Amino acid sequence: ETGVTQSPTHLIKTRGQQVTLRCSSQSGHNTVSWYQQALGQGPQFIFQYYREEENGRGNFPPRFSGLQFPNYSSELNVNALELDDSALYLCASSLASGTGGLPYEQYFGPGTRLTVT
Amino acid sequence: AQSVTQPDIHITVSEGASLELRCNYSYGATPYLFWYVQSPGQGLQLLLKYFSGDTLVQGIKGFEAEFKRSQSSFNLRKPSVHWSDAAEYFCAVGARGSQGNLIFGKGTKLSVKP
Numbered sequence: 003e004t005g006v007t008q009s010p011t012h013l014i015k016t017r018g019q020q021v022t023l024r025c026s027s028q029s030g031h032n033t034v035s036w037y038q039q040a041l042g043q044g045p046q047f048i049f050q051y052y053r054e055e056e057n058g059r060g061n062f063p064p065r066f067s068g069l070q071f072p073n074y075s076s077e078l079n080v081n082a083l084e085l086d087d088s089a090l091y092l093c094a095s096s097l098a099s100g101t102g103g104l105p106y107e108q109y110f111g112p113g114t115r116l117t118v119t
Numbered sequence: 120a121q122s123v124t125q126p127d128i129h130i131t132v133s134e135g136a137s138l139e140l141r142c143n144y145s146y147g148a149t150p151y152l153f154w155y156v157q158s159p160g161q162g163l164q165l166l167l168k169y170f171s172g173d174t175l176v177q178g179i180k181g182f183e184a185e186f187k188r189s190q191s192s193f194n195l196r197k198p199s200v201h202w203s204d205a206a207e208y209f210c211a212v213g214a215r216g217s218q219g220n221l222i223f224g225k226g227t228k229l230s231v232k233p
Contacts, residue, residue: 043226060220
């Protein structure tokens with residue numbers, strides 16, 4: 003069973019640039035959630051994708067966007083990077099049977115460390 | 120507002136000693152509660168979860184947690200800490216219909232003295 007993988011591991015970008023982070027979900031999972039973890043903080047929910055549709059969004063501006071592909075892998079795109087976007091970005095996958103059920107057990111990847119200068 | 124509070128930023132215990140990490144939540148709906156552990160450079164690993172039923176839940180690595188509705192708490196315990204338990208621990212709460220939207224506390228860093 004392959005776990006959740008993320009790429010790249012580290013990334014350095016300049017303010018105003020755009021970035022794409024990638025996530026491969028665990029085998030058999032159909033749902034991907036993205037979290038932002040600033041230094042010294044707990045993870046904050048960005049959004050979730052279920053069967054290629056956005057299924058819930060946290061308090062993040064529209065310049066944070068995402069995609070989920072037919073193989074359930076996912077991308078997180080951030081436009082117009084700001085210094086405060088520097089953080090660890092975590093992807094988590096789970097197996098959901100619908101959009102209104104119980105919170106499902108999420109399996110996290112190791113994260114992508116983004117630094118914005 | 121929904122929130123999770125972990126009052127202890129950093130705890131140091133001796134190897135072999137018992138451990139209790141505190142977690143208090145504020146959530147209007149029925150809470151679904153989780154504890155995760157994060158080792159340096161790693162993602163989060165689920166230790167245990169509480170959805171309903173017995174308020175004392177067992178998890179992996181010898182951890183357990185007790186849900187106390189009257190105190191809005193979900194404290195994590197381990198009877199005997201091992202050096203490998205040194206990590207950061209996060210409490211999180213979710214709700215029905217919000218599978219991915221877990222609200223996390225700020226975490227408690229655990230150090231273990233030999």
